Amino acid sequence: MKAMLCRRYGPPDSLQLEDVPSLQPGPQQVVIGVAAAGVNFPDTLIIQGKYQYKPEMPFSPGGEVAGTILRVGSEVTGLQPGDRVLAPLGWGGYAEEALAEAWRVLPIPGEMDFDTASAFALTYGTSHHALKDRARLRPGETLLVLGAAGGVGLAAIEIGKAMGARVIAAASSDEKLALCAEHGADALIHYGRDDLRARIKEIVGDRGVDVVYDPVGGKLSEPALRSIAWNGRFLVVGFAAGDIPSIALNLPLLKGCAILGVFWGAFARKQPEDNAANMRELFQWFREGRVRPYICARFPLEQAAQAMELVAGRGARGKVVITVGS
Known part of the structure; x- marks a missing residue:
């Protein structure tokens, strides 16, 4: 089978497409x-x-896949060859075959195609865990989503609306904000043009926003935190801007707010039953048309480097997918 391999640390164009032996599952894989x-x-x-994870080389990147089970380990129950599934992996997905621990694997709804399924688990799983389990978002509250046109951002908009919140989307271009509006955002902030704090105040007044969803980091985090409401919750999701901000701890004291880390991968591993329940709710929302991944671009396996460069350069809107098999 073919796999895109990383043999040394470097940029996407250092990856190599190679023929490698087919995979064999362990007892629980x-x-x-x-x-x-x-x-x-x-x-x-x-x-x-x-x-935070450094796989042994050579390895294939790719943290989530969708496809059909080919082989099952001797101790696996509830899954069999031919099942249509998705699986968050960590790595190993940019290949014609992927190895997954059985507990990670979820059957996908019949209404969901493979491209959509491959764009679902990480973004919607992360955003759902963030808003439901960490922020405990309530109907009628106000949610501010930074980096709102990215994969987790659009998912957060849709999930926030499904949970009954008023959603403010912040992004860096009119094109991205138009996409956010299409996915349900109630108000928009162009942080390349608007003053973030002034625009938030214009939308919600002096009260501030109840929940901030921040997958960006960098210079946006502090002004967003300063705009949070009393008893607000600030969700630390990631650092797409590249910089991990340093926050003065007097701010959560003065605001009476909580800063909450969001690590969906660890949650799924440590609380698999809770994660499975969350995914069942997301699949039901998908069937109802309340959540639906937006895929902006598709690349074949041999062009995986171009796909990664699009994401790394923050040029992607929604999700980018690598198409591998049929």
Whole structure:
């Protein structure tokens, strides 16, 4: 089978497409024939040695896949060859076959195609966990989403609306904001043109926003925190801007707010039953048309480097998908 391999740390164009042996599952693993692989920002970090996990080389990047089970391990129950599934992996997805621990694998609804499924787990799983389990977002509250036109951002908009919140989307261009509005945002902030704090005050007044969803970091985090309401919740989701901000701890004291870390991968591993329940709710919302991934671009496996460069350069809107098999 073919796989896109990282043999040394470097940029996307250092990856090599190679023929490698087919995979064999361990006792509690399955092998998935990959139809599509979602491209996520951590994929661009892991090949540079900048992510919290450092797989043994050579390895294939790619943190989520969708496809058909080919082989199952001797101790696997509830899954069998031929099942249509998705799986968050961590790495290993940019290949014709992927190895997954059985507990990670979820059957996908019949209404969901493989491209959509490959763009679903990480973004919607992260945003759902953030807003439901960490922020405990309530109907009628106000949610501010930074980096709102990215994969997790659009997911947060849709999930926030499904949970009954008023959603403010902040992004860097009119084109991105138009996409946010299409996905349900009630108010928009162009942070390349608007003063973030002044625009938030214009929308919600002096009260501030109840929840801030921040996958961006950098210079936006502090002004967003300063605009939070009393008893607000600030969600630390990621650092797509590249800079991890330093926050003065007097701000949460004065605001009476909480700063909450969001690590969906650890949540899914430590609380698999809770994660499975969350995914069932998301699949139901998908069937109802309340959530639906937006895929802005598709690339074949041999063009995985171009797909990663689009995401790394923050040029993607929604999700980018690598199409592999049928």
